Every structure is written in C-alpha cells, then in structure tokens.
Amino acid sequence: MAKDEDDVASLGNKRLYQVVAQRIARLIEAHADDPDWRLPSERELAEELKVSRPSIREAVIALEMRGIVEVRGRAGIVILPQNNPQISFDAINTDIGPGPFELLQARMAVESGAAAIAAQRATSYDIMRLEDSIRRMQEQADSPELNEKNDREFHMTVANMTGNAIIVSIVEALWAQRDASRMWKKIHEQIHAENIRPLWIGDHHAVVAAMKMRNPDAAYKAMSRHINNVSEELFQADERGRFSGV
Numbered sequence: 294m295a296k297d298e299d300d301v302a303s304l305g306n307k308r309l310y311q312v313v314a315q316r317i318a319r320l321i322e323a324h325a326d327d328p329d330w331r332l333p334s335e336r337e338l339a340e341e342l343k344v345s346r347p348s349i350r351e352a353v354i355a356l357e358m359r360g361i362v363e364v365r366g367r368a369g370i371v372i373l374p375q376n377n378p379q380i381s382f383d384a385i386n387t388d389i390g391p392g393p394f395e396l397l398q399a400r401m402a403v404e405s406g407a408a409a410i411a412a413q414r415a416t417s418y419d420i421m422r423l424e425d426s427i428r429r430m431q432e433q434a435d436s437p438e439l440n441e442k443n444d445r446e447f448h449m450t451v452a453n454m455t456g457n458a459i460i461v462s463i464v465e466a467l468w469a470q471r472d473a474s475r476m477w478k479k480i481h482e483q484i485h486a487e488n489i490r491p492l493w494i495g496d497h498h499a500v501v502a503a504m505k506m507r508n509p510d511a512a513y514k515a516m517s518r519h520i521n522n523v524s525e526e527l528f529q530a531d532e533r534g535r536f537s538g539v
Contacts, residue, residue, distance in 0.1 A: 308391065308392065308395065309344070309348055309351075309392075309395065310348060310351035310352045310354075310355055310392045310395070311352075311355065313342060313344055313348050313349060313351070313352035314352035314353075314355045314356050316342055317332070317338065317342075317349075317352055317353070317356060317362075318356065318361060320332070321361070321362075321372055331369075332362065332369070332370045332371075332372055334369060334370075335349045335350065335353065335370070346528070347392075347394035347524070347528060348392075348394070350394070350480075350528065351392035351393065351394060351395065351476065353370060354392075354476050354479055354480060355389065355392075355476070357479075358389065358475065358476075358479070360373055361373060361375070389475055389476060390470065390473060390474045390475060390476060390477075391470055391474055391476075392474075392476050393471075393474065393476055393477045393480050393481070393527060394524060394527075394528070396467060396470060396471050396474065396477065397520055397523060397524040397527070398524075399467055400464075400467050400520050401516075401517055401520040401521065401524075403460065403463050403464060403467065404448060404451065404452070404464060404516050404520065405513045405514075405516045405517040405520070406460075406513065407451055407452050407454075407455050407457075407460050407464065407516075408451055408500060408503070408504075408509075408512040408513055408515065408516035409509035409510070409512050409513040410454075410455040410456075410457065410460070410509070411451050411452075411454035411455050411504065411512065412503055412504050412506075412507055412508055412509045412511070412512035412513075413507060413509050414454055414455065414456060415454060415504045415505075415507060419450065419454050419504070420501060420504055420505060422450050423447060423450055423451070423497075423500070423501045423504065424501060426443050426444075426446050426447035426450065426497075427443075427447065427494060427497050427498060427501065429443040430443045430444065430447075430490075430494055430497070431494060440490075444493075445468055447497055448464065448468070449461075449464060449465065449468075451500070451516070452464040452465075454504075480527060481527070492522060492526070493519065493522065493523065496515070496518060496519035496522055497519065499515040499518070499519070500512060500515040500516055500519065502515070503515045
C-alpha cells in the first residue's frame, strides 16, 4: 500500500474502501445545494483523495450498493436522489466484507511467497496434481463452477506443497472470503471468462514450469504475475462493462 493510502487508512479502524467511500460521501453532501456540481471522475477522485484507482473503484461499488450513487455508462458516476438530505454514514461504515482488490493484494502477498516455498519442496506427484488441475481447467472451460473449483484446487495444492499449516489456513481463508464477498460478486459479473481464460491458464503453466525447475524466484514471480493479471483484468473488465456505456 502506498504511503498516501497508509495516511488515509490510519483515520480509523475501517477498511480502506470504507474510509474512501466516506470521503466521497462527504464531497456529495458538501455540494448537495449546487445543482450544477458533478462528482469528479474516478481518476480525478484518486488524485484528489491520494489513493489508487482500485481503492476508488471499491468505494464507488460500496456507495452503489447503498443506493448513494450509480454508474451509468458514459455518464459516469451519477448521484442518486436521497429521501433524506443527510447521508447515513452509519450505513457507509457497515462492513460488507473485503474489497476485491484488497483480497487480491492479500493473495499476492501470501500466495507468491507460498509458491516460492513450494518450488523448493515440489515432488513429481505435486507437479502431476498441478498439471491435472490445469488440464481440467481446459477441458471444463465451459463450466464456470467447475473452472472455479479447479482454479481453487490448483492454488490450494501450491499452499499444501509448502508443508506449512498456517500458510494453508491463510490461503483457505482468503478464498473463503472471496466466495462470500458481495463486492467480489458484483465486480466479477463484468468478467468475460472465455476471453481471458487462455491468459490465466498460461499463467498457471508458468507457475508449474518454475516448480519443475525447483526455482523459488521464478515461482514467486510467476504467481505474482498471475494474480496481478487477475487484478488488472478485473479492473479493466469492470471499466469496459460499467463505464463504457455498453
């Protein structure tokens, strides 16, 4: 997390997107009497609040889910009329779970390190299990549920290869939070899996290649690259689906 985001996060014991959402809500409230005022774009908000665009995106999703704003294609972020002129900050502060980019950031930190450890301990049986997961991803590409299952199995296999029960439990917890996250489900609706699945399968092959070489540095980089690709595609797909007017 950047220093500016550390400064924002230190304002309270809340998730970063909650703090950012509250600041955006205060901007809306401060300009409530100006009919000509429009909410700045995500890029402008990121610059003004000194946080990343993914953090702004999570905050906007949180405000959408509370009926404060709505993203309307090329019109951008539209402020919805409120029955009560005062925005309920208690509602904004209600925890609706981790944001999708927050989850991916945590996964990158944990799973990249796990891949590096796993590469040093990999057995032929482990490699076979990883390759079987990829093969099933390819064969069952038309079934989102099975594909999710195979993807999770791949990542859990890497975690188990570390031989570290704490790492396994952390990875399990991160995936469980992802599955339970309403924000993840909302933003993931924009993903067109058939378009990006070949990239992600290629990423998994790169992780396995590093495991075969027993190269921890290559495994770390391959896993980091994969999770970063997921994060980038999630952001870009949401951009195309919600901000392009299509």
